[in-house]
Amino acid sequence: MRRAVLIAIPYAWLLALFLVPFGIVLKISLSDTAIAIPPYVPTLDLAEGWTGFRTFLSELDFENFVWLTEDDLYWKAYLSSFKIALIATFFTLLVGYPMAYGMARAPQEWRPTLMMLVILPFWTSFLIRVYAWMGILSNEGFLNQILLWLGVISEPLTLLNTNKAVYIGIVYTYLPFMILPIYAALDRLDGSLIEAAEDLGCSRLQAFWLVTIPLSRPGIIAGSFLVFIPVLGEFVIPSLLGGSGTLMIGKVLWEEFFSNRDWPVASAVAVVLLLILVIPIVLFQRNQQKQAEAEQ
Amino acid sequence: MGDIVSSTVFEPWEDARAEPLIRFRNVTKRFGSFTAIDNLTLDIYEKEFFALLGPSGCGKTTMMRMLAGFEHPTEGSIELAGRDIANVPPNKRAVNMMFQSYALFPHLNIWDNIAFGLRRDKLPKLDLEARVEEMLKLTRLEKFATRKPHQISGGQRQRVALARSLAKAPKLLLLDEPLGALDKKLRQDTQFELMDIQEKTGTTFVIVTHDQEEAMTVASRVAVMDEGRLIQVATPDRIYENPESVYVADFIGDVNIIQGRTSAVGDDTYSIEWAEGQRQLNATSATSFDNGQTCHLAIRPEKVTITSDRPEDADNAVQGRVHDIAYLGNLSTYYVELPNGTIIKAQTANTRRISRRSFTWEDPVWLSWTATAGVLLAN
Numbered sequence: 001m002r003r004a005v006l007i008a009i010p011y012a013w014l015l016a017l018f019l020v021p022f023g024i025v026l027k028i029s030l031s032d033t034a035i036a037i038p039p040y041v042p043t044l045d046l047a048e049g050w051t052g053f054r055t056f057l058s059e060l061d062f063e064n065f066v067w068l069t070e071d072d073l074y075w076k077a078y079l080s081s082f083k084i085a086l087i088a089t090f091f092t093l094l095v096g097y098p099m100a101y102g103m104a105r106a107p108q109e110w111r112p113t114l115m116m117l118v119i120l121p122f123w124t125s126f127l128i129r130v131y132a133w134m135g136i137l138s139n140e141g142f143l144n145q146i147l148l149w150l151g152v153i154s155e156p157l158t159l160l161n162t163n164k165a166v167y168i169g170i171v172y173t174y175l176p177f178m179i180l181p182i183y184a185a186l187d188r189l190d191g192s193l194i195e196a197a198e199d200l201g202c203s204r205l206q207a208f209w210l211v212t213i214p215l216s217r218p219g220i221i222a223g224s225f226l227v228f229i230p231v232l233g234e235f236v237i238p239s240l241l242g243g244s245g246t247l248m249i250g251k252v253l254w255e256e257f258f259s260n261r262d263w264p265v266a267s268a269v270a271v272v273l274l275l276i277l278v279i280p281i282v283l284f285q286r287n288q289q290k291q292a293e294a295e296q
Numbered sequence: 297m298g299d300i301v302s303s304t305v306f307e308p309w310e311d312a313r314a315e316p317l318i319r320f321r322n323v324t325k326r327f328g329s330f331t332a333i334d335n336l337t338l339d340i341y342e343k344e345f346f347a348l349l350g351p352s353g354c355g356k357t358t359m360m361r362m363l364a365g366f367e368h369p370t371e372g373s374i375e376l377a378g379r380d381i382a383n384v385p386p387n388k389r390a391v392n393m394m395f396q397s398y399a400l401f402p403h404l405n406i407w408d409n410i411a412f413g414l415r416r417d418k419l420p421k422l423d424l425e426a427r428v429e430e431m432l433k434l435t436r437l438e439k440f441a442t443r444k445p446h447q448i449s450g451g452q453r454q455r456v457a458l459a460r461s462l463a464k465a466p467k468l469l470l471l472d473e474p475l476g477a478l479d480k481k482l483r484q485d486t487q488f489e490l491m492d493i494q495e496k497t498g499t500t501f502v503i504v505t506h507d508q509e510e511a512m513t514v515a516s517r518v519a520v521m522d523e524g525r526l527i528q529v530a531t532p533d534r535i536y537e538n539p540e541s542v543y544v545a546d547f548i549g550d551v552n553i554i555q556g557r558t559s560a561v562g563d564d565t566y567s568i569e570w571a572e573g574q575r576q577l578n579a580t581s582a583t584s585f586d587n588g589q590t591c592h593l594a595i596r597p598e599k600v601t602i603t604s605d606r607p608e609d610a611d612n613a614v615q616g617r618v619h620d621i622a623y624l625g626n627l628s629t630y631y632v633e634l635p636n637g638t639i640i641k642a643q644t645a646n647t648r649r650i651s652r653r654s655f656t657w658e659d660p661v662w663l664s665w666t667a668t669a670g671v672l673l674a675n
């Protein structure tokens with residue numbers, strides 16, 4: 001009995017905070033816009049009983065999903081989000097791997113401090129940090145001033161409101177999600193394996209490539225998914241740092257909801273985004289499971 | 297004829313002209329303020345099967361790691377084939393090491409683990425495959441070639457580690473406690489296999505072990521170490537029969553140590569005053585002792601004879617009572633308590649069935665041994 005209750009808690013949580021809201025969003029995505037409060041029809045009126053429910057169901061349709069395929073804004077936004085997420089994940093890996101490696105090779109007594117430094121940014125508001133980047137990247141910002149002062153450039157670089165700024169923002173924000181799983185994998189790596197590789201004729205670089213990289217692969221995969229999945233639907237960074245040319249589905253979603261007040265189309269966009277995300281989430285789970293099995 | 301005999305005896309360490317393959321010259325290794333290896337000088341010759349024996353933490357692994365190139369001497373130098381190897385990185389040394397932890401690559405299967413070193417040599421594909429198959433056969437691992445290290449047993453892993461380190465046919469092979477995880481039967485088999493491999497390939501082996509029996513079985517010479525120093529380096533039989541110190545005598549095999557004071561009787565013979573009210577013991581010794589000098593008489597239990605009656609004209613005879621009996625199957629060890637409380641071990645071969653053995657608990661017995669049976673040690 002106690003066990004049943006314990007098991008029921010996470011399921012109840014999932015039901016209340018994921019499945020029910022998803023059901024509501026799904027229902028809205030099948031509705032039509034209306035100038036009303038809430039801004040869609042039909043709404044379920046339980047007073048009319050069974051016949052009321054039947055008429056309610058008959059008014060739902062897939063119009064909005066069809067619409068998503070007709071206006072090429074949407075698939076372009078999905079595609080562009082995918083591309084940006086992919087490239088950003090790659091850059092995060094490029095920056096994060098050496099940091100994780102450095103942490104794992106650092107003397108034992110330094111590691112908690114280094115770990116702390118990686119997590120530290122989480123202690124301030126995400127929005128404030130993104131605004132700070134606006135200050136750094138703008139034409140009169142710190143970065144341009146320093147580069148001008150150093151004489152590296154003669155004209156200020158246009159970074160803010162371009163995709164470059166979006167990439168910088170994403171790499172900066174999501175770096176800890178990349179570093180932590182890679183660090184965990186590298187930390188577990190037995191140093192004598194590297195020595196064995198060198199003993200058998202590898203140079204340092206070969207040993208890194210043939211032993212360290214393959215053995216940290218689960219961490220690389222986990223980190224990449226942990227970055228890729230949320231970045232795909234990212235809204236704040238592209239809307240604050242990106243420009244009019246930055247097309248991301250999160251931004252489209254926001255505009256549908258708040259600018260167009262077209263809740264049904266916005267919901268349809270959200271539902272499709274979720275379906276797309278199911279694939280990498282399943283792959284991520286598979287990776288985690290395989291790793292857990294390998295460790296047994 | 298004499299010529300043939302002398303050439304079959306393998307004793308390069310007796311030959312002043314022989315060039316050692318490995319030469320430790322006054323090597324000291326410190327980790328911070330801790331001295332792991334203490335001013336150690338040692339020559340190891342080509343084709344030797346050299347065993348490093350000593351308690352845990354005495355610096356055996358550190359010596360291996362210096363040979364492999366993972367640690368560098370704080371002072372002194374190490375030469376390999378006449379060349380100082382201080383600046384040669386591990387991957388450029390003709391030395392392979394079998395790690396105490398095996399260090400198998402978990403992401404590669406057994407075949408690829410063994411092929412790993414060969415691939416670095418850019419061996420032609422066919423040669424490489426032949427060599428890997430040969431190694432698999434040698435270590436009886438053919439059936440496991442496609443498995444990953446975590447899918448085989450501890451003993452099999454150990455054999456993979458051995459195969460991998462042998463595959464490159466190194467000039468010098470370092471084995472760090474290679475047989476620790478094997479059960480007794482498999483360990484003995486593998487020991488003979490190692491000796492066989494060593495003979496076939498002519499590789500120089502340096503083996504680390506804390507199992508003295510293993511060292512005695514496989515090695516051409518044994519170095520007994522303690523706290524970073526060499527205590528004695530000699531052939532197994534010399535180490536066993538002529539230990540130079542109580543530490544070595546005690547470390548290798550079972551031994552009775554009787555402490556006493558010497559007084560010279562003849563040229564090489566001494567009588568030993570060892571306990572109140574006991575007759576003096578007689579022993580010969582090649583090293584000389586002063587009168588009244590403290591000495592330790594070391595006698596192996598198998599050299600002590602146990603009888604129920606007082607033996608006639610024995611050099612040494614003491615009376616006692618059977619305190620305990622350890623039955624080892626082929627052997628029995630009798631723990632005999634003397635009137636003053638000293639326990640002396642005597643070992644006999646069990647040629648008769650256990651029910652018919654002659655002594656049992658509390659029986660009064662006589663122990664005797666010859667004057668040449670023991671070794672007289674100063675410290």
Ligand SMILES: Nc1ncnc2c1ncn2[C@@H]1O[C@H](COP(=O)(O)OP(=O)(O)O)[C@@H](O)[C@H]1O
Pocket residue numbers: 327330332350351352353354355356357358359
């Ligand atoms: N990297 C190291 N740092 C500090 N101390 C070490 C290091 N490696 C070995 N030691 C110390 O040196 C001594 C000898 O170690 P080792 O050679 O591994 O002994 P063993 O004979 O058991 O193989 C031990 O006391 C060990 O703690």
Ligand SMILES: [Mg+2]
Pocket residue numbers: 356357396472
């Ligand atoms: Mg060791």
